[in-house]
Amino acid sequence: MNDTGELPGWTHVYSGKVRDLYVPTKLMTDDDSWTGDPLATSPVVLVVASDRVSAYDHLLEPAIPGKGALLTSLTHWWIDQLPEVPNHLAHPLDDRLEALELPEVPAEVADRATLCRTLDMFPIECVVRGYLTGGGYKEYVATGAIGGIPLPEGLENGDRLPEPIYTPAWKAPLGEHDENITYERTVELVGEIVAEQLRALSLEIFARASAIAEARGVILADTKFEFGADRATGIVTLADEVLTSDSSRYWDAAVFASAATPELRMASFDKQIVRDWLSANWEQSVSETPPTLPHEIVEQTAARYRELLERLEQPAGV
Template structure:
């Protein structure tokens, strides 16, 4: 695998529909499916860094694919957009060079109408939730039990949605009631129930492997023909979740994370939080990559090289 980070996706055989902070979305010929391609770009505080982290897109894609299978096996009736890794019937759709570039970092998914919210679920009080709790004993405006300490587990996981901002804009924390206004009464409760069920199932799976999932964000889409809700986007990756080592976990302090916290800490300590055109030094890039790879191996029981065999 190349040691260089792939920060742009040079795919010309398919029409590009959109480009997000990390992923590019392409239309497939059947009009019912899409190609979801994950670059090595990395963002923090809603800003994309100038340089990327090599292999990151592969780690996120293969970890998402694993968790789609895990959640389907543990949540009866769960529907998701994942169909398979890579573009199906690739020889007829993309060139050999493009196929090699897409290896391990692309998946074919169902084309759905995406609900415009981030379905965040928190199992522990940390990050922005901890800052709010210290001021008001609330999280996203939801009253919490008194006396919680930093990074303490909540009595029950809570649903704390946010807006889904356009590229270049910032997500805004909202209450479940505000999310209900956005997605409508017909779907709001189902999205909340599915998000919490997915968190609980994913957290149980991770805990069996010595990992705590402190919080995560899911996205959901609608099949307008069947009126069914699907789990979409990435699932339980270090870009979308906070992961801690169960063995090292200690209430009352910030935890050492297997996720983007390494980058957030570096940006904050250097006065670069939220600033554009920031380039990470090599040591920060390598530390992030090392954390992502270790998490992948602990959650899947596989090295990235072995996971790529046969793709």
């Protein structure tokens, strides 16, 4: 499953479904009675993306080879395209970090590791939708709106929206499901000033990223961003994975324009292959444990992850 385990100079403090977090061991106390939160006290965290894959709230076997490195490269590539947006990457020459004499990032995880400044994260998933699909489409069919935002009548699955919309979600505690919320609810959670900054930044980044992707023959249908406050300056800062295949829905523009059915035109550059195979081969009511993924499904999924990065990295218009 590409589990990282212990890393020299770093102490493991948290594991999510697909990522592991570490802080510098030298910043941890040797006192066994210490109960501090290392993510609250350490100025940096090492985020290591694994090859693990999850779907329908389950970790699956086997892992997707190279997935962690591909998604890490994709985040770094997008951050390079967005130099005007404050981000969470930690730079060794930063005055606040230089004096810490941080340990080296171990070579065994270097291609899938990101050294980040710790932020005070906002409990909001900032979702932006440029196209009508997924859960948004289901909500539109039922209500004529998404997240309380009314949309024109007669839209079909996969249609481009008149303009991108911001439909935030509340980040639920670990083990619970995130909850779609209105913009007004975000104001209650983080205050009016921050709520407006989150909305404006999300829409601005989405517009910029959409143009970059379209110039390379790729449609960015929707995505989710996460932000936190810089602990020294309070500046709202882009964090976590950025515009990856796991946080975004990408389609091939040429296929989208020519395919005969919605299912074909919206074939995404992500783990949708895995979801589709599970839907056809796993009855959750019969077995709580998902089946092992076939080799060909694993290989096809890995190829889709690789193809997206290759497509985006090529010069615009090629």
